[in-house]
Amino acid sequence: MGRVALVTGGTRGIGAACSKGLKDAGYSVAATYAGNDDAANAFKKETGIPVFKWDVGDYQACEQGVAAVENEVGPIDVLVNNAGISRDATLHKMTEEQWNQVIRTNLDSVFNVSRQVINGMRERGFGRIISISSINGQQGMMGLSNYCAAKAGMIGFTRAIALEGARKGITANAIAPGYVATELLANVPEKVMDHIVGQIPVGRLGEAEEVARCVVFLAADESAWITGTTLTINGGQLSD
Template sequence: MGRVALVTGGTRGIGAAVAKALKTAGYNVAANYGGNDEAAKAFNKETKIPVFKWDVGDYAASEQGIVNVENEVGPIEVLVNNAGISRDAMLQKMTHEQWEQVIRTDLDSVFNQTRPVINGMRERGFGRIINISSINGQKGQLGLTNYCAAKAGLIGFTRALALESARKGITVNAIAPGYVKTELLAGVSDEVMKSIVSQIPVGRLGEAEEVARCVVFLAADESSWITGSTLTINGGQFMD
Protein backbone atom coordinates (compact mmCIF):
# COMPACT_ATOMS: atom_id res chain seq x y z
CA MET A 1 0.00 0.00 0.00
CA GLY A 2 1.52 3.32 -1.08
CA ARG A 3 1.75 6.40 1.08
CA VAL A 4 -1.16 8.85 0.91
CA ALA A 5 -0.48 12.17 -0.80
CA LEU A 6 -2.74 15.23 -1.04
CA VAL A 7 -2.13 17.80 -3.77
CA THR A 8 -3.98 21.11 -3.51
CA GLY A 9 -4.96 22.72 -6.79
CA GLY A 10 -4.31 19.22 -8.07
CA THR A 11 -6.58 18.93 -11.10
CA ARG A 12 -4.97 21.45 -13.46
CA GLY A 13 -1.54 22.75 -14.45
CA ILE A 14 1.41 21.97 -12.22
CA GLY A 15 -0.87 20.36 -9.63
CA ALA A 16 -2.29 17.88 -12.12
CA ALA A 17 1.20 16.96 -13.29
CA VAL A 18 2.28 16.46 -9.67
CA ALA A 19 -0.73 14.30 -8.84
CA LYS A 20 -0.14 12.09 -11.89
CA ALA A 21 3.58 11.75 -11.18
CA LEU A 22 2.97 10.77 -7.57
CA LYS A 23 0.41 8.18 -8.64
CA THR A 24 2.88 6.73 -11.15
CA ALA A 25 5.46 6.57 -8.34
CA GLY A 26 3.08 4.42 -6.27
CA TYR A 27 1.39 6.94 -3.98
CA ASN A 28 -2.32 6.91 -3.18
CA VAL A 29 -3.15 10.40 -4.37
CA ALA A 30 -6.04 12.74 -3.58
CA ALA A 31 -6.44 15.97 -5.53
CA ASN A 32 -8.10 19.08 -4.14
CA TYR A 33 -9.69 21.72 -6.35
CA GLY A 34 -11.52 24.94 -5.71
CA GLY A 35 -14.02 25.75 -8.42
CA ASN A 36 -13.67 24.24 -11.89
CA ASP A 37 -15.98 21.24 -11.67
CA GLU A 38 -15.65 20.42 -15.37
CA ALA A 39 -11.84 20.26 -15.24
CA ALA A 40 -11.94 18.20 -12.03
CA LYS A 41 -14.39 15.74 -13.55
CA ALA A 42 -12.22 15.34 -16.66
CA PHE A 43 -9.10 14.89 -14.51
CA ASN A 44 -10.79 12.23 -12.40
CA LYS A 45 -12.04 10.40 -15.48
CA GLU A 46 -8.56 10.42 -17.04
CA THR A 47 -6.53 9.50 -13.95
CA LYS A 48 -8.97 7.76 -11.58
CA ILE A 49 -7.48 9.97 -8.85
CA PRO A 50 -10.23 10.95 -6.37
CA VAL A 51 -10.99 14.67 -6.31
CA PHE A 52 -12.21 16.73 -3.36
CA LYS A 53 -13.64 20.23 -3.62
CA TRP A 54 -13.00 22.90 -1.01
CA ASP A 55 -11.75 26.47 -0.71
CA VAL A 56 -8.14 26.25 0.53
CA GLY A 57 -8.39 29.84 1.79
CA ASP A 58 -11.12 28.83 4.26
CA TYR A 59 -9.77 27.12 7.39
CA ALA A 60 -12.99 25.35 8.39
CA ALA A 61 -13.55 24.10 4.84
CA SER A 62 -9.94 22.89 4.65
CA GLU A 63 -10.20 21.10 7.98
CA GLN A 64 -13.35 19.28 6.85
CA GLY A 65 -11.93 18.56 3.40
CA ILE A 66 -8.89 16.91 4.95
CA VAL A 67 -11.14 14.80 7.20
CA ASN A 68 -12.97 13.68 4.06
CA VAL A 69 -9.71 12.77 2.32
CA GLU A 70 -8.41 10.83 5.29
CA ASN A 71 -11.70 8.96 5.72
CA GLU A 72 -11.73 7.92 2.07
CA VAL A 73 -8.04 7.56 1.16
CA GLY A 74 -6.14 7.35 4.46
CA PRO A 75 -3.96 9.48 6.77
CA ILE A 76 -2.10 12.11 4.78
CA GLU A 77 1.65 11.46 4.76
CA VAL A 78 2.64 13.73 1.87
CA LEU A 79 1.14 17.21 1.51
CA VAL A 80 1.82 19.28 -1.59
CA ASN A 81 0.65 22.87 -1.11
CA ASN A 82 0.31 23.87 -4.73
CA ALA A 83 -2.95 25.86 -4.99
CA GLY A 84 -2.44 29.44 -6.10
CA ILE A 85 -3.87 32.35 -8.05
CA SER A 86 -2.62 35.71 -9.30
CA ARG A 87 -4.39 39.08 -9.45
CA ASP A 88 -1.87 41.35 -11.15
CA ALA A 89 -1.72 45.12 -10.69
CA MET A 90 0.82 47.78 -9.80
CA LEU A 91 0.48 48.56 -6.10
CA GLN A 92 -0.82 52.08 -6.68
CA LYS A 93 -3.74 50.54 -8.60
CA MET A 94 -4.16 47.30 -6.63
CA THR A 95 -7.41 46.95 -4.72
CA HIS A 96 -7.59 45.53 -1.23
CA GLU A 97 -9.67 42.70 -2.68
CA GLN A 98 -6.88 41.80 -5.13
CA TRP A 99 -4.36 41.78 -2.30
CA GLU A 100 -6.58 39.78 0.03
CA GLN A 101 -7.58 37.17 -2.58
CA VAL A 102 -3.98 36.28 -3.38
CA ILE A 103 -2.74 36.25 0.22
CA ARG A 104 -5.71 34.13 1.24
CA THR A 105 -5.34 31.56 -1.54
CA ASP A 106 -1.56 31.47 -1.92
CA LEU A 107 -0.34 31.92 1.68
CA ASP A 108 -3.13 31.47 4.23
CA SER A 109 -3.99 28.21 2.47
CA VAL A 110 -0.65 26.68 3.44
CA PHE A 111 -1.45 27.09 7.13
CA ASN A 112 -5.01 25.91 6.49
CA GLN A 113 -3.87 22.59 4.99
CA THR A 114 -0.77 21.99 7.10
CA ARG A 115 -2.21 22.66 10.53
CA PRO A 116 -4.80 19.82 10.34
CA VAL A 117 -2.21 17.22 9.21
CA ILE A 118 0.90 18.13 11.20
CA ASN A 119 -0.07 16.40 14.46
CA GLY A 120 -0.82 13.13 12.66
CA MET A 121 2.53 13.29 10.90
CA ARG A 122 4.30 13.95 14.21
CA GLU A 123 2.55 11.04 15.90
CA ARG A 124 3.41 8.64 13.05
CA GLY A 125 7.00 9.89 12.84
CA PHE A 126 6.84 10.56 9.11
CA GLY A 127 5.76 13.40 6.84
CA ARG A 128 6.66 15.21 3.66
CA ILE A 129 5.41 18.78 3.20
CA ILE A 130 6.26 20.39 -0.12
CA ASN A 131 5.28 24.01 -0.75
CA ILE A 132 5.15 25.35 -4.30
CA SER A 133 6.61 28.84 -4.20
CA SER A 134 7.82 30.79 -7.25
CA ILE A 135 10.81 32.50 -8.81
CA ASN A 136 8.89 35.71 -8.14
CA GLY A 137 8.94 35.00 -4.43
CA GLN A 138 12.74 35.02 -4.68
CA LYS A 139 13.48 37.95 -6.96
CA GLY A 140 10.29 40.04 -7.07
CA GLN A 141 8.35 41.16 -10.15
CA LEU A 142 6.63 44.34 -11.27
CA GLY A 143 2.88 44.32 -10.78
CA LEU A 144 2.91 41.31 -8.46
CA THR A 145 3.44 42.64 -4.93
CA ASN A 146 0.60 40.45 -3.62
CA TYR A 147 1.83 37.29 -5.36
CA CYS A 148 5.51 37.92 -4.53
CA ALA A 149 4.68 38.55 -0.87
CA ALA A 150 2.71 35.31 -0.66
CA LYS A 151 5.32 33.20 -2.43
CA ALA A 152 8.16 34.69 -0.36
CA GLY A 153 6.10 33.97 2.74
CA LEU A 154 5.95 30.29 1.74
CA ILE A 155 9.74 30.11 1.88
CA GLY A 156 9.81 31.57 5.40
CA PHE A 157 7.05 29.19 6.48
CA THR A 158 9.01 26.28 5.01
CA ARG A 159 12.19 27.10 6.89
CA ALA A 160 10.50 27.63 10.25
CA LEU A 161 8.37 24.49 10.06
CA ALA A 162 11.38 22.47 8.93
CA LEU A 163 13.14 23.43 12.17
CA GLU A 164 10.08 22.55 14.24
CA SER A 165 9.58 19.17 12.56
CA ALA A 166 13.06 17.81 11.83
CA ARG A 167 13.27 15.49 14.84
CA LYS A 168 9.82 14.05 14.12
CA GLY A 169 10.70 12.50 10.77
CA ILE A 170 8.98 15.27 8.85
CA THR A 171 10.72 17.17 6.08
CA VAL A 172 9.46 20.53 4.85
CA ASN A 173 10.76 21.92 1.57
CA ALA A 174 9.79 24.47 -1.06
CA ILE A 175 10.04 24.38 -4.83
CA ALA A 176 10.36 27.70 -6.65
CA PRO A 177 9.51 27.19 -10.33
CA GLY A 178 10.27 29.78 -12.94
CA TYR A 179 7.91 30.42 -15.83
CA VAL A 180 6.09 27.18 -16.64
CA LYS A 181 3.79 26.52 -19.57
CA THR A 182 0.39 26.51 -17.79
CA GLU A 183 -2.95 28.32 -17.92
CA LEU A 184 -1.49 31.16 -15.83
CA LEU A 185 0.50 32.21 -18.92
CA ALA A 186 -2.26 31.51 -21.44
CA GLY A 187 -3.35 35.15 -21.66
CA VAL A 188 0.13 36.58 -22.14
CA SER A 189 0.71 38.34 -25.47
CA ASP A 190 3.31 37.06 -27.94
CA GLU A 191 5.44 40.15 -27.31
CA VAL A 192 5.46 39.63 -23.53
CA MET A 193 6.09 35.90 -23.98
CA LYS A 194 9.14 36.60 -26.14
CA SER A 195 10.42 38.96 -23.46
CA ILE A 196 9.95 36.29 -20.76
CA VAL A 197 11.69 33.57 -22.76
CA SER A 198 14.57 35.92 -23.65
CA GLN A 199 15.40 36.13 -19.92
CA ILE A 200 15.63 32.34 -19.51
CA PRO A 201 19.15 31.07 -20.29
CA VAL A 202 17.94 27.67 -21.54
CA GLY A 203 15.67 29.51 -24.00
CA ARG A 204 12.28 28.02 -23.22
CA LEU A 205 9.48 27.81 -20.68
CA GLY A 206 9.43 24.97 -18.19
CA GLU A 207 7.06 22.02 -18.37
CA ALA A 208 4.74 21.11 -15.49
CA GLU A 209 6.14 17.58 -15.57
CA GLU A 210 9.61 18.92 -14.79
CA VAL A 211 8.30 20.46 -11.57
CA ALA A 212 6.43 17.25 -10.79
CA ARG A 213 9.66 15.24 -10.93
CA CYS A 214 11.12 17.49 -8.23
CA VAL A 215 8.08 16.89 -6.02
CA VAL A 216 8.40 13.11 -6.39
CA PHE A 217 12.09 13.38 -5.44
CA LEU A 218 11.39 15.42 -2.28
CA ALA A 219 8.45 13.20 -1.29
CA ALA A 220 10.52 10.01 -1.29
CA ASP A 221 11.39 8.21 1.92
CA GLU A 222 15.02 8.42 0.80
CA SER A 223 14.97 12.24 0.84
CA SER A 224 14.92 12.37 4.63
CA TRP A 225 18.09 14.50 4.94
CA ILE A 226 16.69 17.31 2.80
CA THR A 227 14.63 19.79 4.80
CA GLY A 228 14.25 23.56 4.95
CA SER A 229 15.48 23.80 1.37
CA THR A 230 14.16 25.73 -1.61
CA LEU A 231 14.70 23.88 -4.86
CA THR A 232 14.84 26.33 -7.76
CA ILE A 233 13.78 25.11 -11.18
CA ASN A 234 13.81 28.00 -13.61
CA GLY A 235 16.07 27.30 -16.57
CA GLY A 236 18.84 29.41 -15.03
CA GLN A 237 16.78 32.61 -14.91
CA PHE A 238 17.48 33.23 -11.22
CA MET A 239 20.36 31.71 -9.24
CA ASP A 240 20.42 32.04 -5.47
Protein backbone atom coordinates in the same frame (compact mmCIF):
# COMPACT_ATOMS: atom_id res chain seq x y z
CA MET B 1 -0.66 0.31 2.12
CA GLY B 2 1.53 2.83 0.33
CA ARG B 3 2.03 6.46 1.24
CA VAL B 4 -0.90 8.85 0.83
CA ALA B 5 -0.36 12.22 -0.87
CA LEU B 6 -2.65 15.26 -1.04
CA VAL B 7 -2.10 17.89 -3.74
CA THR B 8 -3.95 21.18 -3.39
CA GLY B 9 -5.01 22.68 -6.69
CA GLY B 10 -4.15 19.25 -7.97
CA THR B 11 -6.40 18.89 -11.03
CA ARG B 12 -4.84 21.41 -13.43
CA GLY B 13 -1.43 22.71 -14.47
CA ILE B 14 1.52 22.00 -12.19
CA GLY B 15 -0.83 20.47 -9.62
CA ALA B 16 -2.20 17.93 -12.09
CA ALA B 17 1.32 16.97 -13.13
CA CYS B 18 2.27 16.50 -9.46
CA SER B 19 -0.80 14.36 -8.80
CA LYS B 20 -0.05 12.15 -11.79
CA GLY B 21 3.66 11.94 -10.99
CA LEU B 22 3.01 10.87 -7.42
CA LYS B 23 0.45 8.27 -8.52
CA ASP B 24 2.93 6.87 -11.05
CA ALA B 25 5.49 6.65 -8.22
CA GLY B 26 3.14 4.45 -6.20
CA TYR B 27 1.38 6.93 -3.91
CA SER B 28 -2.33 6.94 -3.20
CA VAL B 29 -3.19 10.47 -4.31
CA ALA B 30 -6.04 12.87 -3.63
CA ALA B 31 -6.39 16.25 -5.34
CA THR B 32 -8.29 19.35 -4.29
CA TYR B 33 -9.84 21.97 -6.53
CA ALA B 34 -11.76 25.17 -6.00
CA GLY B 35 -14.37 25.66 -8.68
CA ASN B 36 -13.85 24.15 -12.13
CA ASP B 37 -16.05 21.06 -11.91
CA ASP B 38 -15.66 20.14 -15.58
CA ALA B 39 -11.85 20.14 -15.41
CA ALA B 40 -11.86 18.24 -12.12
CA ASN B 41 -14.24 15.57 -13.38
CA ALA B 42 -12.23 15.16 -16.59
CA PHE B 43 -9.06 14.82 -14.51
CA LYS B 44 -10.69 12.21 -12.26
CA LYS B 45 -11.95 10.25 -15.27
CA GLU B 46 -8.54 10.35 -16.94
CA THR B 47 -6.43 9.45 -13.90
CA GLY B 48 -8.69 7.66 -11.44
CA ILE B 49 -7.45 10.08 -8.75
CA PRO B 50 -10.22 11.12 -6.33
CA VAL B 51 -10.95 14.85 -6.26
CA PHE B 52 -12.27 16.97 -3.41
CA LYS B 53 -13.79 20.42 -3.79
CA TRP B 54 -13.20 23.06 -1.13
CA ASP B 55 -11.76 26.53 -0.61
CA VAL B 56 -8.24 26.07 0.77
CA GLY B 57 -8.31 29.69 1.93
CA ASP B 58 -11.03 28.76 4.45
CA TYR B 59 -9.66 27.14 7.62
CA GLN B 60 -12.86 25.32 8.57
CA ALA B 61 -13.29 24.04 5.02
CA CYS B 62 -9.76 22.64 5.26
CA GLU B 63 -10.61 20.88 8.52
CA GLN B 64 -13.60 19.23 6.92
CA GLY B 65 -11.88 18.57 3.60
CA VAL B 66 -8.79 16.93 5.04
CA ALA B 67 -10.97 14.77 7.27
CA ALA B 68 -12.90 13.63 4.19
CA VAL B 69 -9.67 12.80 2.35
CA GLU B 70 -8.27 10.83 5.26
CA ASN B 71 -11.56 8.98 5.69
CA GLU B 72 -11.65 7.97 2.02
CA VAL B 73 -7.97 7.63 1.07
CA GLY B 74 -6.04 7.35 4.35
CA PRO B 75 -3.82 9.41 6.66
CA ILE B 76 -1.86 11.99 4.69
CA ASP B 77 1.89 11.38 4.56
CA VAL B 78 2.76 13.86 1.81
CA LEU B 79 1.22 17.30 1.38
CA VAL B 80 1.88 19.35 -1.72
CA ASN B 81 0.78 22.97 -1.20
CA ASN B 82 0.22 23.97 -4.80
CA ALA B 83 -3.06 25.92 -4.94
CA GLY B 84 -2.57 29.41 -6.28
CA ILE B 85 -4.10 32.30 -8.20
CA SER B 86 -2.92 35.64 -9.55
CA ARG B 87 -4.64 39.04 -9.48
CA ASP B 88 -2.09 41.31 -11.10
CA ALA B 89 -1.88 45.08 -10.64
CA THR B 90 0.76 47.62 -9.71
CA LEU B 91 0.53 48.71 -6.08
CA HIS B 92 -1.00 52.13 -6.79
CA LYS B 93 -3.85 50.40 -8.66
CA MET B 94 -4.20 47.23 -6.59
CA THR B 95 -7.43 46.86 -4.65
CA GLU B 96 -7.73 45.43 -1.16
CA GLU B 97 -9.75 42.59 -2.66
CA GLN B 98 -6.97 41.72 -5.14
CA TRP B 99 -4.44 41.66 -2.31
CA ASN B 100 -6.61 39.59 0.01
CA GLN B 101 -7.65 37.07 -2.64
CA VAL B 102 -4.06 36.19 -3.49
CA ILE B 103 -2.77 36.11 0.10
CA ARG B 104 -5.74 34.00 1.17
CA THR B 105 -5.45 31.42 -1.60
CA ASN B 106 -1.68 31.32 -2.03
CA LEU B 107 -0.39 31.78 1.53
CA ASP B 108 -3.15 31.33 4.10
CA SER B 109 -3.92 27.99 2.44
CA VAL B 110 -0.43 26.73 3.20
CA PHE B 111 -1.08 27.20 6.92
CA ASN B 112 -4.68 26.03 6.71
CA VAL B 113 -3.91 22.66 5.14
CA SER B 114 -0.52 22.04 6.77
CA ARG B 115 -2.12 22.61 10.17
CA GLN B 116 -4.59 19.80 9.52
CA VAL B 117 -1.93 17.18 8.70
CA ILE B 118 0.94 18.08 11.02
CA ASN B 119 -0.26 16.29 14.15
CA GLY B 120 -0.84 13.03 12.28
CA MET B 121 2.61 13.27 10.74
CA ARG B 122 4.16 13.86 14.17
CA GLU B 123 2.34 10.89 15.66
CA ARG B 124 3.39 8.56 12.84
CA GLY B 125 6.97 9.87 12.73
CA PHE B 126 6.88 10.63 9.03
CA GLY B 127 5.80 13.52 6.84
CA ARG B 128 6.63 15.49 3.74
CA ILE B 129 5.34 19.05 3.28
CA ILE B 130 6.28 20.45 -0.13
CA SER B 131 5.16 23.95 -1.07
CA ILE B 132 5.20 25.27 -4.63
CA SER B 133 6.61 28.78 -4.40
CA SER B 134 7.89 30.76 -7.41
CA ILE B 135 10.86 32.56 -8.90
CA ASN B 136 8.79 35.67 -8.20
CA GLY B 137 8.95 34.93 -4.50
CA GLN B 138 12.73 35.10 -4.80
CA GLN B 139 13.33 38.06 -7.10
CA GLY B 140 10.09 40.03 -7.18
CA MET B 141 8.20 41.19 -10.26
CA MET B 142 6.53 44.46 -11.18
CA GLY B 143 2.76 44.31 -10.88
CA LEU B 144 2.80 41.20 -8.68
CA SER B 145 3.36 42.51 -5.16
CA ASN B 146 0.55 40.35 -3.76
CA TYR B 147 1.75 37.21 -5.55
CA CYS B 148 5.43 37.85 -4.71
CA ALA B 149 4.61 38.44 -1.04
CA ALA B 150 2.64 35.19 -0.83
CA LYS B 151 5.30 33.13 -2.59
CA ALA B 152 8.10 34.61 -0.47
CA GLY B 153 6.02 33.90 2.64
CA MET B 154 5.80 30.25 1.65
CA ILE B 155 9.59 30.02 1.74
CA GLY B 156 9.79 31.53 5.23
CA PHE B 157 7.01 29.24 6.46
CA THR B 158 8.85 26.24 5.03
CA ARG B 159 12.10 27.09 6.78
CA ALA B 160 10.35 27.47 10.13
CA ILE B 161 8.34 24.25 10.05
CA ALA B 162 11.38 22.34 8.80
CA LEU B 163 13.03 23.13 12.13
CA GLU B 164 9.92 22.14 14.05
CA GLY B 165 9.51 18.80 12.29
CA ALA B 166 13.12 17.72 11.94
CA ARG B 167 13.20 15.38 14.95
CA LYS B 168 9.79 13.94 14.13
CA GLY B 169 10.68 12.53 10.73
CA ILE B 170 8.97 15.41 8.92
CA THR B 171 10.68 17.35 6.16
CA ALA B 172 9.49 20.65 4.72
CA ASN B 173 10.81 22.01 1.45
CA ALA B 174 9.78 24.56 -1.14
CA ILE B 175 10.12 24.43 -4.90
CA ALA B 176 10.49 27.72 -6.76
CA PRO B 177 9.69 27.18 -10.43
CA GLY B 178 10.46 29.76 -13.04
CA TYR B 179 8.07 30.36 -15.91
CA VAL B 180 6.18 27.17 -16.71
CA ALA B 181 3.81 26.59 -19.63
CA THR B 182 0.46 26.55 -17.78
CA GLU B 183 -2.86 28.39 -17.90
CA LEU B 184 -1.38 31.23 -15.81
CA LEU B 185 0.65 32.26 -18.86
CA ALA B 186 -2.05 31.58 -21.43
CA ASN B 187 -3.12 35.23 -21.76
CA VAL B 188 0.33 36.80 -21.70
CA PRO B 189 0.83 38.94 -24.86
CA GLU B 190 3.23 37.50 -27.42
CA LYS B 191 5.75 40.33 -27.06
CA VAL B 192 5.82 39.90 -23.29
CA MET B 193 6.22 36.14 -23.67
CA ASP B 194 9.11 36.63 -26.06
CA HIS B 195 10.75 38.87 -23.47
CA ILE B 196 10.22 36.27 -20.72
CA VAL B 197 11.67 33.43 -22.78
CA GLY B 198 14.56 35.66 -23.81
CA GLN B 199 15.59 35.91 -20.14
CA ILE B 200 15.72 32.13 -19.68
CA PRO B 201 19.18 30.77 -20.52
CA VAL B 202 17.87 27.41 -21.75
CA GLY B 203 15.62 29.32 -24.18
CA ARG B 204 12.21 27.85 -23.32
CA LEU B 205 9.47 27.70 -20.72
CA GLY B 206 9.48 24.89 -18.21
CA GLU B 207 7.07 21.97 -18.34
CA ALA B 208 4.76 21.08 -15.47
CA GLU B 209 6.15 17.54 -15.49
CA GLU B 210 9.62 18.89 -14.75
CA VAL B 211 8.31 20.45 -11.55
CA ALA B 212 6.43 17.26 -10.70
CA ARG B 213 9.62 15.20 -10.87
CA CYS B 214 11.11 17.48 -8.20
CA VAL B 215 8.05 16.91 -6.02
CA VAL B 216 8.35 13.13 -6.35
CA PHE B 217 12.05 13.36 -5.45
CA LEU B 218 11.42 15.41 -2.29
CA ALA B 219 8.47 13.22 -1.26
CA ALA B 220 10.52 10.02 -1.25
CA ASP B 221 11.46 8.23 1.95
CA GLU B 222 15.06 8.45 0.75
CA SER B 223 14.97 12.28 0.81
CA ALA B 224 14.85 12.40 4.60
CA TRP B 225 18.03 14.50 4.92
CA ILE B 226 16.72 17.27 2.68
CA THR B 227 14.69 19.80 4.67
CA GLY B 228 14.30 23.55 5.01
CA THR B 229 15.52 24.15 1.50
CA THR B 230 14.16 25.79 -1.64
CA LEU B 231 14.75 23.86 -4.85
CA THR B 232 15.11 26.41 -7.63
CA ILE B 233 14.03 25.18 -11.06
CA ASN B 234 13.96 27.92 -13.68
CA GLY B 235 16.15 27.08 -16.66
CA GLY B 236 19.06 29.06 -15.23
CA GLN B 237 17.15 32.36 -14.99
CA LEU B 238 17.94 32.88 -11.31
CA SER B 239 20.37 31.22 -8.92
CA ASP B 240 19.09 30.54 -5.41
